[in-house]
Amino acid sequence: MKTKIIKIDKDNVDRALIIDAVNIIKNSGLVAFPTETVYGLGANGFDENAAKKIFAAKGRPEDNPLILHVYSVEQVRELVEEIPDIAKKCMEEFWPGPLTILLPKSNKVPNIITAGLDTVAIRMPENKIALELIKMSNVPIAAPSANISGRPSPTSAKHVIDDLMDKVDMIVDGGETGVGLESTVLDLSGDLPMILRPGGVTKEDLQKIIPNVTIDFAIIKEDANIIPKSPGQKYRHYAPKSEMLVFSGDIDKITDAIIAKAKEYMAIGKRVGIICTDETKEIYKDGLIISMGSRRNNETIAHNLFNTLRLFDEENVDIILAEGVEPSHLGIAIMNRMMKAAGGRIIKV
The missing domain is CATH 3.90.870.10 (DHBP synthase)
Structure with missing residues (x-):
C-alpha cells in the first residue's frame, strides 16, 4: 500500500x-x-x-x-x-x-x-x-x-x-x-x-x-486482569523504545534521586535520557536532558509529553528517567500516561 x-x-x-x-x-x-x-x-x-x-x-x-x-x-x-x-x-x-x-x-x-x-x-x-x-x-x-x-x-x-x-x-x-x-x-x-x-x-x-x-x-494501578471498557485501560501504552522510570514526590528529592540513578546507569555504559521541567533543567549535568515545559503549566507539559518520548527514541537512549508531576487536575492525566509509558515503574521518593 x-x-x-x-x-x-x-x-x-x-x-x-x-x-x-x-x-x-x-x-x-x-x-x-x-x-x-x-x-x-x-x-x-x-x-x-x-x-x-x-x-x-x-x-x-x-x-x-x-x-x-x-x-x-x-x-x-x-x-x-x-x-x-x-x-x-x-x-x-x-x-x-x-x-x-x-x-x-x-x-x-x-x-x-x-x-x-x-x-x-x-x-x-x-x-x-x-x-x-x-x-x-x-x-x-x-x-x-x-x-x-x-x-x-x-x-x-x-x-x-x-x-x-x-x-x-x-x-x-x-x-x-x-x-x-x-x-x-x-x-x-x-x-x-x-x-x-x-x-x-x-x-x-x-x-x-x-x-x-x-x-x-x-x-492509577496496573492490572493485567482488567477487562477494558475504554481504550488505554489494560495494555502498556505510550511506551518509548527504551526502558523508563518515573519519579514522584517532592521535587527536590526527585532531582536528587534522578541524578543518583543517572550516575548508576552511566557507570555501566548506559545512555541516559532525563525528562525534566524548566525549573530543574539546569540542575542536571549529565545525560540527554529535555524539558517538557514549566511545572507551573501542566497544559504545556501535556502538549509536549508524547513528542518528548519520541525525541528520546530518535536519540537511542537506553533508559529514560522522568520527573513526575503533582497528580491533581490535569496532572492526573499526565501521570497516568507516564505510568503507562513506564509499564507501571514509578519510584516514590
Whole structure:
C-alpha cells in the first residue's frame, strides 16, 4: 500500500482537499487525521471490515474498544439506546472537545467497535479538519490514536508517518495537535458516573456538572486482569523504545534521586535520557536532558509529553528517567500516561 499525504490548514479548511479522504472512508479505507488531542486513525464506524483494518495496521488487540467520532449530538442518537439528561449536559458543556462519553450502544454499532461490550464510546472532536471529515463522510468515524499499538501517541503528522507510512491509505497533515493527550473517557452507562481515562477535561471540570463523579482505580494501578471498557485501560501504552522510570514526590528529592540513578546507569555504559521541567533543567549535568515545559503549566507539559518520548527514541537512549508531576487536575492525566509509558515503574521518593 502506498500512503498519500495531504496538507490542510486547520484554521482554513479546504473542503475540496478532504474529498479524497472522504472517498477512502466510504470505501472501507483508513485515513489518519488530526484532532485537538492526538492524531486519529479513522475508518467507517459502521463498517466491520474497515474496523478490522485499524486493528491490523496498528497491531492493536481486538479486545481494546474503539472510540466513535461524531460531528453532531443528533448523530449520537443512532449509536446509543438513549441519551440520558446527564450526558446531554456534558455534551452541551464540553463538546466539541476532549471528552469521550460511554453509553449503552444501539444494535447499529458493530461488536468489533466495542470489543463485544454493550457500551460504546463517543466523542465530538474540536479540530475543524476532523469535524469536516466526519460531516462529509456522513458516518461516525472509528478512530484510535494513529500509531503502532503501545507506542507514544502521535501529536504531529511526522509521528504518524514514522509509525504507519504505507500501512494506511492517507495521512492528513494538519499541523501539531493542541492538548497532546487523548480525551477523557467518562462512563455514564451505569448508576455511578466514572472517569475511565483522564484527559483534557479534568475531574474538577466534570464535578461542576456531576458532583458525584469518581475515578476508576485502573487509572492509577496496573492490572493485567482488567477487562477494558475504554481504550488505554489494560495494555502498556505510550511506551518509548527504551526502558523508563518515573519519579514522584517532592521535587527536590526527585532531582536528587534522578541524578543518583543517572550516575548508576552511566557507570555501566548506559545512555541516559532525563525528562525534566524548566525549573530543574539546569540542575542536571549529565545525560540527554529535555524539558517538557514549566511545572507551573501542566497544559504545556501535556502538549509536549508524547513528542518528548519520541525525541528520546530518535536519540537511542537506553533508559529514560522522568520527573513526575503533582497528580491533581490535569496532572492526573499526565501521570497516568507516564505510568503507562513506564509499564507501571514509578519510584516514590
